[in-house]
Amino acid sequence: MSVHPHAGKPARPEDRINIGQLVSDYFLKVPDVAITAQRVSFGTSGHRGSSAKISFNEAHILAICQAVVEYRHEQKITGPLFLGKDTHALSEPAFASTIAVLIANGVNVVIQNDSLSGGGFTPTPVISRLIISHNKIENQSDLADGLIITPSHNPPTDGGIKYNPPHGGPAEGEITKQIEQRANALIKAGLVDVKQIPFADAIQSPLLDQQDFIEHYVSQLDQVIDMTAIAKAGVRIGVDPLGGSGIAYWPVIAQKYGLNIEVVNPVVDASFAFMPLDKDGKIRMDCSSPYAMAGLIAMKDDFDISVGNDPDFDRHGIVTKSGGLMNPNHYLAVAINYLMTHRDWPADCKIGKTLVSSSLINRVAKKIARPLSEVPVGFKWFVDGLHDSSYAFGGEESAGATFLARDGSTWTTDKDGFIMALLAAEILAVTGKDPYQHYLALAKELGEPCYGRVEAVATFEQKKVLTALSSSDITADVLAGEKITEILSHAPGNNAAIGGIKVVTENGWFAARPSGTEEIYKIYAESFIDEAHLQTIIKEAQDIVSAAFKAAGL
Known part of the structure; x- marks a missing residue:
């Protein structure tokens, strides 16, 4: 694919979306599941689509949520459901639709405490951490699960929803297939079996609980990252949240741990009009793209490490002074090499990689004599291993990864863009070299891919x-x-x-x-x-x- 002439340049007026029309289409357009493109369809990370194309509309969300409720009942999942949303325009109406169905079905829903006032955005890894924390300390008969309203890095026209069962990670294929089939059947039948109450009534229900997700997540970050080392080294960190759901987390992280963090772009705008255009000329919040990350790359000399994330913060982009934006594969290899030589984890903990990730990871695993596990595309394949701590690390080529807490316990079972970003700062703080410099050393020793x-x-x-x-x-x-x-x-x-x-x-x-x-x-x-x-x-x-x-x- 050739590079669009406006790639890496600011969005033009004609590139911006009509948010009013998009939201109107969400409520007014009704899908026909006889048409493949209008069906509920779970890919590797939930159902995604656009209301304008009748692939992400109110009927889809109502049906998916009812199907999730029925799955919970079948599996006897009776604990709270942690619900998050990102900053896409369609996430707000979908969030409201989700609450209306879940509360009508008697589900205890837990949301970020300012979610009903236009904010309260919640990253994917935070939902995973909430589920794991609850299920670790609560009675096992009261298991929690979660839903995240997000289309990840997709363009502003898109919406998405994904389900994380009690293990805290992306739902397995058998689960998503069941939800998908039931949701399409519900739409085909005119949603007659969907329970729903008015949103105004749902938010007054005692079943809806509001908590401080930010404090819960941030207060535990030193369990997985050496925050003290970063603070002592005075690493200057530039952060571009790309208008995403973690934007309110970074100032809290900086204050709690005494880190030198500057959020270079504090804007939240559902049109994402501040974004440079991606390779194909579209607005896309892809933190692994040099075009989408052009703004942060231009500032690379202002910071020791610069980091970006996609709207639901399950992906990471790492920018160094020495090498600019790192190839995701290169950073995965560096992260694995560092973690496996700087954490006191059991020697039999596996390194998990997708089989389309760089073979440099294979060579690193052989060099440090650690077991490697290659799985198909999709983060769901790492979930079980991360959940029982038999996988020390799980990462995929599209800039998504997570790893164990410092004591070898489970941190998240979903991709965590926060810890992958902070790990880059830890690597610099502890070793005196940034991740790109470490990559050059690995490539010199093991071959340059x-x-x-x-x-x-x-x-x-x-x-x-x-x-x-x-x-x-x-x-x-x-x-x-x-x-x-x-x-x-x-x-x-x-x-x-x-x-x-x-x-x-x-x-x-x-x-x-x-x-x-x-x-x-x-x-x-x-x-x-x-x-x-x-x-x-x-x-x-x-x-x-x-x-x-x-x-x-x-």
């Missing part, structure tokens, strides 16, 4: 073929001039289906898999030789996929 990802249009039938590919369907024995050493259709870490294929050589690999929500497929690739070798891998990967489509008559 060239990483790329491309997308291509794919029909529903082609996506089915790609999902079902196995090693026997790949006839090639050489990739980019190197002998193919491994062809995977299942992840080696848990033997779960990849939903695609991964082909490996000594110095490179590619993985091809269909998108769960769009009519495209993605190719991820990496070379430890050079950029030209990477491009050859990508070209031959496309040829291999095309051959598989041709063999299927497509």
